[in-house]
Amino acid sequence: MAFGLDAKEIIRLTEAPLSDWKRIDAVIETKPGKKEIIRAKENTPKNKELFLDFEGEIGSPESKEEVFSNYKSSKSVSVVSSSYIVDEKHSFFGKKSAYFSGKRNQIHVSVSGSTLFGTNPESFSITVPLLVSEQGASSVVLDRTVFIKGKKYGFSLEIEENKPVFYANNLFKTHTGSTLNAEVRSNISIPRKEWHVISIYFDVNEMKFSLYQNGYETASFEGNSSNITGISFPEFDSTDLVIAKSFFGNMDAVHIHKGEPMGNKDYSRFARVNYSDETKLANQNDSWVISPIYTTEHSFTSLVQFEASFEKPKDTQVNVYFRGSNRKFTENGTNIPWIRIDEGNKIPGNLNQFRFHQWKVWLRSDPEGMDSPSFHAFRYKTKEIIPPNIPTGFRISEFSSSEKKICFGWNSNHEREVQNGGGYMIHFGIEPSRMIGTLFVRNTQTEGLKPIDGKTEENDYKNLKFCADESTLLSNIYIPEADTPNLSKSLEDPKFAANRERRGALFQSGISYYFKISAYNHYYDEWEGRDQKSGLSAPISVHFPKEVSQR
Numbered sequence: 001m002a003f004g005l006d007a008k009e010i011i012r013l014t015e016a017p018l019s020d021w022k023r024i025d026a027v028i029e030t031k032p033g034k035k036e037i038i039r040a041k042e043n044t045p046k047n048k049e050l051f052l053d054f055e056g057e058i059g060s061p062e063s064k065e066e067v068f069s070n071y072k073s074s075k076s077v078s079v080v081s082s083s084y085i086v087d088e089k090h091s092f093f094g095k096k097s098a099y100f101s102g103k104r105n106q107i108h109v110s111v112s113g114s115t116l117f118g119t120n121p122e123s124f125s126i127t128v129p130l131l132v133s134e135q136g137a138s139s140v141v142l143d144r145t146v147f148i149k150g151k152k153y154g155f156s157l158e159i160e161e162n163k164p165v166f167y168a169n170n171l172f173k174t175h176t177g178s179t180l181n182a183e184v185r186s187n188i189s190i191p192r193k194e195w196h197v198i199s200i201y202f203d204v205n206e207m208k209f210s211l212y213q214n215g216y217e218t219a220s221f222e223g224n225s226s227n228i229t230g231i232s233f234p235e236f237d238s239t240d241l242v243i244a245k246s247f248f249g250n251m252d253a254v255h256i257h258k259g260e261p262m263g264n265k266d267y268s269r270f271a272r273v274n275y276s277d278e279t280k281l282a283n284q285n286d287s288w289v290i291s292p293i294y295t296t297e298h299s300f301t302s303l304v305q306f307e308a309s310f311e312k313p314k315d316t317q318v319n320v321y322f323r324g325s326n327r328k329f330t331e332n333g334t335n336i337p338w339i340r341i342d343e344g345n346k347i348p349g350n351l352n353q354f355r356f357h358q359w360k361v362w363l364r365s366d367p368e369g370m371d372s373p374s375f376h377a378f379r380y381k382t383k384e385i386i387p388p389n390i391p392t393g394f395r396i397s398e399f400s401s402s403e404k405k406i407c408f409g410w411n412s413n414h415e416r417e418v419q420n421g422g423g424y425m426i427h428f429g430i431e432p433s434r435m436i437g438t439l440f441v442r443n444t445q446t447e448g449l450k451p452i453d454g455k456t457e458e459n460d461y462k463n464l465k466f467c468a469d470e471s472t473l474l475s476n477i478y479i480p481e482a483d484t485p486n487l488s489k490s491l492e493d494p495k496f497a498a499n500r501e502r503r504g505a506l507f508q509s510g511i512s513y514y515f516k517i518s519a520y521n522h523y524y525d526e527w528e529g530r531d532q533k534s535g536l537s538a539p540i541s542v543h544f545p546k547e548v549s550q551r
Contacts, residue, residue, distance in 0.1 A: 008386050008415050008521070011304065016291055016359060016378045022331070026287040026363060040270050040287040040363045040372040042094070049114055049124070050077045050256040052107070052243075054086070054098045076113035077256065080240055082106070092129040092195045093253035094269050100244040100251065102135075107243040111144070116202075116258070117241075119232045125261040127199040127212075128157070128243075128254050132190050135248035137162050141198070145169060146239040153179075153234045156245075157200060162189045164198050166219075168209050174227045184211050186219040195252075199261030204231050215263030268369025284364060289375065290331065291359040298384040299326045299355040299529040303347055306380035308361070315366040316373040318342070324354025326528035331358070355528075387534050388415045388519040391424060394537045397465060401545055404507045406515075407467040413519045413534075421522025425533070426466065432514050432539045439473070441466045473506050510546035514539040 018028060018036040029037045044051055084098035084105045091097045100106070111117045116124045128141055138160060145154035152169045159165070164186045170179035190196045190213075199212035207228055210220040223231075243254060253267050265272075271285035301324075308320050320342035329336045338360060339348055365372040391410045398407035408426060413419070423442075429435035441464075507513065516536040523532040 008388065008417055010298075010384045010386055012296075012382050012384060014294075014380055014382065016294070016380075018375070018377070020292050021359075022290045022292070024288040024290065025285070026289050035376055038289050038361070038363075038375040040365050043268055043270050043272075043369060045255060045257060045262065045266070048255060048257045049111075049116060050109060050254070052079075052098075052251075052254040053094050054084075054096050054252055055094045076111075076115070078110050078113075080108040080110050082108070084244070087250055090131055090250050091252055092131070092197075092250075093267055097131070097250045097252035098244075100247045100249065102248055103246050106245060108240040109243060110238075111241045111256075112238040116256070117144075117233050117237070119235050121202065121204055121231065121233065122258055123202060123204045123260075124256065124258050125199050125201050126157075126254075126256050127197060127261055129195050129197045129252050129267065130190065131195050131250035131252075132159065132162070132192060133249040134192070139247040139249070140245040141247055142200075142241065142243060143245040144239055144241040146234065146237055148234060151179075153237070154239065155200075157198065159190065159247075163187065164190065164211055164213070166200055166209060166211055168221070171231050171233065172207070172223045172228050173230055173232045175229055176227070180223070180228065182209050182221040182223065184209050184219045184221045186211050186213065188213050188218045197267070201261055202231060207231060212261045215261070215265070265368075270365035270369045270372045272365070272369030273367040284367070287363040289361040289363065291378075293329070293331060293356050293358045296355050296357070296382060296384055298386055299525075299531050300353040300385045300523040301355060301357075302353055302383045303341075303351055303357075304381045304383045305347070306341065306378070308342060308375070309377040309379075311374045311376070313366065313371040313373065316371060317362070317364040318373045318375065319362040320378075321360040321362070322351065322357065323360075324352055324357035326353065326355045326525075328356050385417065385521070385523055385532065387532055388413050388418050388422070388521050390534045390537050391517050391519050393463070394515075394517045394540060396540060396542060398467065399542060401509075403469060404509075404544060405467060405469040406542055407465060408515065408517070409463050409465050410517055412464050415519075415521060417521030417523065417532075418519050422520050422524065424464075424466075425518050425520065426468070427516045427518065427536060429514050430511065432541075435514075435516065435536075437473070439466075439468055470506055507544060509544045512541050512543040514541050516540075 018038055021038065023038060025041045026038055027041050029039070042053070044053070084100055084107065087097045087099040088095065116122060126142065130141065132139070136159060140156060140158050142155070142157040145152055145156060147153075153171070154169050155171065156167045157164065158167070166184040168182040168184070170181055172180040172182060174180065197214050201210040201212060203210060207223040207230060208220055210217050212218065244251060255262075273282055273284040275282045303322065303324070306320075308318070310318050312318050319340055321338040322341050323336045323338050325336050339351060341348055341351070359378060361375055363373050363375065391413055393409065393411040395409050396406060397409035399405070410424075415422070423440065426439040426441060427435040428437050428439070516539050518534045518536050520533040523529045525532070
């Protein structure tokens with residue numbers, strides 16, 4: 001959308017689509033009927049066999065149940081089926097959790113492809129954050145058991161009278177090939193109406209099963225008999241792991257991974273602040289979101305207003321940065337500095353005018369890693385300086401073939417940018433569409449080489465005049481180094497340096513020359529603002545008669 005400001009300025013309103021932005025350690029959420037949202041990348045645990053965060057969309061709003069699909073797992077562990085109720089009022093890891101109501105709701109996970117559940121497993125942990133309801137005092141939280149020849153193999157995590165109990169059924173193997181059971185019972189009750197993290201640690205190296213509650217070991221069973229050789233699951237056991245087999249309450253961030261259990265604080269949804277006791281320094285991972293490089297139609301554009309739409313929960317942080325240049329730069333280039341612009345939505349005074357520009361947004365979660373800012377939209381207004389009009393009334397006012405002198409006349413442009421620091425260029429060529437030289441219109445009678453821009457004229461549209469002969473061509477084509485300090489400030493500007501040719505054409509007899517005129521404003525520059533010049537006028541022609549020898 002464009003709004004006219006005056007004859008030579010345009011205000012444009014632009015919205016940068018988030019789908020075009022490059023996300024670094026950030027994610028974009030696209031939901032049907034909703035706008036795109038960029039937020040910090042979730043801090044999902046590393047080295048995971050399975051991690052269920054229950055952040056997926058509700059598939060059936062009527063029953064509030066869904067086929068679970070938004071899970072993170074390895075190739076050897078996968079969700080086979082699921083049924084639970086999405087609860088957006090309670091969560092431990094993200095913004096949602098799963099509510100289970102007895103045997104009606106369960107999650108079945110295939111683990112037979114994982115070496116952790118094989119005959120020679122590595123040490124691993126299963127962690128389940130729970131919010132137990134009044135009916136959950138007696139529950140089966142996890143179960144993977146199978147009957148083989150009348151014997152029960154596998155394990156189960158149960159709640160009995162509000163206390164966790166872990167049963168390991170024939171998982172200890174002995175020298176004789178027989179198997180033994182283990183029972184790990186905690187004396188620490190699970191509180192109501194608050195999240196409680198229970199972990200089971202299968203310590204293969206120490207031949208030990210341990211129960212952890214909120215990151216602390218509360219009970220264990222160690223197979224210290226000399227007859228026990230290790231921990232092993234039955235061979236060719238394809239039994240599913242059933243989560244919430246008979247459970248009343250909420251679960252969130254169910255996790256299977258190698259190694260020891262993680263503590264309660266390790267289950268942050270986003271990056272949390274870390275502190276080193278050794279260095280006494282704190283650090284926190286963050287997320288960057290970078291737009292592509294946008295291009296305005298004209299150079300020397302200014303940023304006049306911007307609006308960044310985002311949500312910033314308590315103790316989170318969002319910063320907006322901008323950079324721009326009239327010269328093209330790359331996304332990874334460091335020569336154009338980033339400038340922070342989000343304080344009070346005020347435009348900093350040190351922002352350069354630009355044609356190429358880019359945005360960057362910095363997102364940081366709260367120190368505990370439980371919430372992240374969300375970036376929704378970015379709109380901004382720019383003021384573009386458009387080129388002047390083509391000068392009118394361009395004509396030949398005087399002509400002398402013997403002196404090879406031509407005087408041109410035209411009407412002065414009315415644009416302020418032309419009259420204040422701008423000027424005119426007369427282009428000449430040997431064909432109507434082929435220009436071979438450029439003359440900067442200058443007044444050589446007064447003040448040295450001052451450009452003729454019409455500013456000194458009483459009438460903006462009064463006829464202007466400029467005469468060109470061989471000396472004029474030479475002053476434009478070749479400027480001796482000794483004369484450079486004597487040039488006026490406007491002609492010392494590097495924007496004209498490219499036109500100080502060392503060689504060029506002079507007027508020749510017997511040739512027709514074509515002339516065109518253009519106007520430039522004070523933003524014109526050979527390197528950064530070549531567009532700040534008008535188009536060329538229609539050509540006019542002059543013929544220099546052929547000189548004939550008298551001999």
